[in-house]
Structures are given as C-alpha cells and as structure tokens.
Amino acid sequence: MQIKNKKSGYIAPLSTQNLLLDRRYKTPKQNRTLQFMVWFASAFGGVEIICICFVWLLLYKSQQSSSENTQGYLQVASGFRKFTYDELKKATGTFREEIGRGGSGVVYKGVLSNLRVAAIKRLNETNHGEAEFLAEVSTIRRVNHMNLIEIWGYCLEGNHRLLVYEYMECGSLAENLISGALNWEKRFDIAVGSAKGLSYLHEVCLEWVLHCDVKPQNILLDSNFQPKVADFGLSKLVNRGGGGKNLRFSRVRGTRGYMAPEWISNLRISSKVDVYSYGVVVMEMVTGKSPMTMGGQGSGNTGEMEQRGLVKWLREKMNGTRENELWLEEIIDPVMKGKCDLRKMEILVQVALECLEEDKDARPTMRQVIERLLPH
Numbered sequence: 001m002q003i004k005n006k007k008s009g010y011i012a013p014l015s016t017q018n019l020l021l022d023r024r025y026k027t028p029k030q031n032r033t034l035q036f037m038v039w040f041a042s043a044f045g046g047v048e049i050i051c052i053c054f055v056w057l058l059l060y061k062s063q064q065s066s067s068e069n070t071q072g073y074l075q076v077a078s079g080f081r082k083f084t085y086d087e088l089k090k091a092t093g094t095f096r097e098e099i100g101r102g103g104s105g106v107v108y109k110g111v112l113s114n115l116r117v118a119a120i121k122r123l124n125e126t127n128h129g130e131a132e133f134l135a136e137v138s139t140i141r142r143v144n145h146m147n148l149i150e151i152w153g154y155c156l157e158g159n160h161r162l163l164v165y166e167y168m169e170c171g172s173l174a175e176n177l178i179s180g181a182l183n184w185e186k187r188f189d190i191a192v193g194s195a196k197g198l199s200y201l202h203e204v205c206l207e208w209v210l211h212c213d214v215k216p217q218n219i220l221l222d223s224n225f226q227p228k229v230a231d232f233g234l235s236k237l238v239n240r241g242g243g244g245k246n247l248r249f250s251r252v253r254g255t256r257g258y259m260a261p262e263w264i265s266n267l268r269i270s271s272k273v274d275v276y277s278y279g280v281v282v283m284e285m286v287t288g289k290s291p292m293t294m295g296g297q298g299s300g301n302t303g304e305m306e307q308r309g310l311v312k313w314l315r316e317k318m319n320g321t322r323e324n325e326l327w328l329e330e331i332i333d334p335v336m337k338g339k340c341d342l343r344k345m346e347i348l349v350q351v352a353l354e355c356l357e358e359d360k361d362a363r364p365t366m367r368q369v370i371e372r373l374l375p376h
Helices: 032-065 068-077 085-091 130-141 173-179 184-203 272-287 302-320 326-331 342-355 366-373
Strands: 002-004 011-013 098-101 105-111 117-123 151-157 160-166 207-210 219-221 227-229 236-239
Touching: 085 105, 085 117, 085 151, 085 160, 098 117, 130 151, 173 219, 173 272, 184 207, 184 219, 184 227, 184 272, 184 342, 184 366, 272 302, 272 342, 272 366, 302 326, 302 342, 326 342, 342 366
Parallel strands: none
Antiparallel strands: 002 011, 098 105, 105 117, 117 160, 151 160, 207 236, 219 227
16 A cells, blocks of 8 residues: 655555644633733732732831821821921020910920921920820811911920920010000900800811910910910810810819819810909909919918909909999909990990809800990
8 A cells, every 4th residue: 555645746556655644623712801800819919918018118118207196197187387496596595585475384485497486385294295286286287267376386306395386576464464555445355356266166077175274474465455265275175076064183283362262163165264264364454463462371282272362352343332433433353444435344344254153054155245345
C-alpha cells in the first residue's frame, strides 16, 4: 500500500511513510464575563489596599500632634486661626502688658503678626483635656452677635491654653464706672446691649451658653462705648437636644458679689443665674456702688451678704419714699445727678430688682428684660 504526499507528490511505501497530521485545533470560546470579574476584583483589591495605606498614614501623622479623642474637634476648630505658643509669646512681649484678670485666667494686650491689636487670654485651668477645650472653642467660635466679643483664634500646646479675642479700645465697664466716664445715656445703652448679648447666648445659639460670670469686668466697650459681653472661660455649654437646662457643677465658680443664691449654694442652675448677675450689674451702673462694698455685718457667706446688702439697701430706698421721686435722687450715682431721665431710670431699677428675686422662677428671661427696656 502506498500513500501519496499531497504537497510533494512523493509516493512512499507504508513502511517508510511519515503521516502528516493537521495540528490546527479549534480553541473553545473564552468566558469574557469571568475574565472581566477577575480583572475587576483585582483592580478593586488594589485600590482598597492603597486607600487603607493612605488612611493609616493620615492617622499616624495626626497622632503625632494630638490624641485620638481630639481629631473630630480639630476639624471643627480649624475654621479660624490656630496660633503657636511662641507666636503669642512674641505678640505680648512675653506677656508683659496685663489688661485684665479673672477667675479663669489673665488677659494681656498683644499685637499679632498682621498688626492687629488683640486681647490674649492665658487660661489658668490647664487640667482641661484637649477634646473638651477644642469642643468649647469651636462652639464659642460659632457665636456671632454684635454684643458678644469676637474670638479670633486659640493656642493649644502641651499645658498651654490661650484664647485670642478682638481688643476693646475703651476697656471694661468696671474701669469706666470707676472713672465716671459714662453718662446716663451710655449706661442705659450698655444695659440694653448687654441684655441682648446674654439673650442671644441663652435663646438663639444652637447650644445654650450659660456665662456664669457676668460682671462689669466682663462687659467690654468698643470705641463707641457699645458693650460686648466677654470672658467665656467659665461658660457652660449645653446641647439643646439634651434638654438639660438645669445643671450642677462639682464646685462653685463665679465672682463673689454677683452670684445668684442657688449658685452660691451649689444647687442646680439655669440661665437665671446670668439674669441675677445682670441685675447686680445694672444696680451698680445706676448707683455707682459695687456689691463688694455693701456687705452687712455678721457671720455667714461673705459674697451672699454683699449681694443682699446692696439689694436690701435699694429696696428700702424704693419702698420708703415711693410716693415721690426723691428715692431715685438718693440712689443714683452722684455723677449722673440732674443729668438723667428719672422715668427711664425707675424702669431700669424695677427691671434690675425683678432680676434679683431670690426665687429663680420669679426672675424674667433676658428676652423679657429687653422687651421691658426697648420701648423706652
């Protein structure tokens, strides 16, 4: 038997014939869907690994400068300037010129790198955690009212806690009362403006802000003698969603002579403690007398005696000769005698005494105070 080779035409015997077989095979159709899924899974896994590495790197870097608990607040507080301690030390000339002092810290005058004059407060309480400090700063930053001091920034380095505020050219209400620079019109406007600022804190903010240290030293005056409530170092922030209007502190804070009875007794407090303090401030503006100089005799809490001494004296004058206006002439600051509107003065005194009720529920709100004063 012979087999012919079709290509060469050569015919070989079977014993020497090499069979030429067709080696071309049809491959099966590839599964494109499976191939796509494998590719997609590989790509997604690669992206996921990159993202995980990136997030880890960010967390690692952030932990070098702050604890994990403060990260959420850092983003909130970064809407305004964060200063370094060296910057503020340089701005104040190593904290040379002191312009105020309170229970929460000392205030210094400083000039920032952009040549703006600022009031720089160095807080005493360095035991505040970073998260707590930044939470309060970020909340105060969102407070925006013409009768509230504006905060420009903060410093948080180690145990250093500083706040940077706008500088008020005319100083504090306390300084101006001592110097006798305020006439009747200015004092009345200051009473109204301060009430507006406190009302905003109590009723308009997303969080209730209880000032807890309302006094003439914490009411600052700009170049036009417009008041701005300042010093939120002791403020208590209360989330509106929590429904907590009555609070209790572990220790009494505030300034002797301006504290409400429940505040002195360390009972639960509300915005009415600020209302009471406001009443004391108004009395001081009207009479020119500080509650610190009107204390009665005897034992007991000195701060409470000082407050009640001034309130008692004012009520006695008011009730003793109420049939005429002589009592007003007897109580007003000698600087204003013969230079004030006695009708408006009487209304202001009445509002102040309402704010000074022993029962906190009998005191008006700051909004009600404004409504009483504005028509006049």
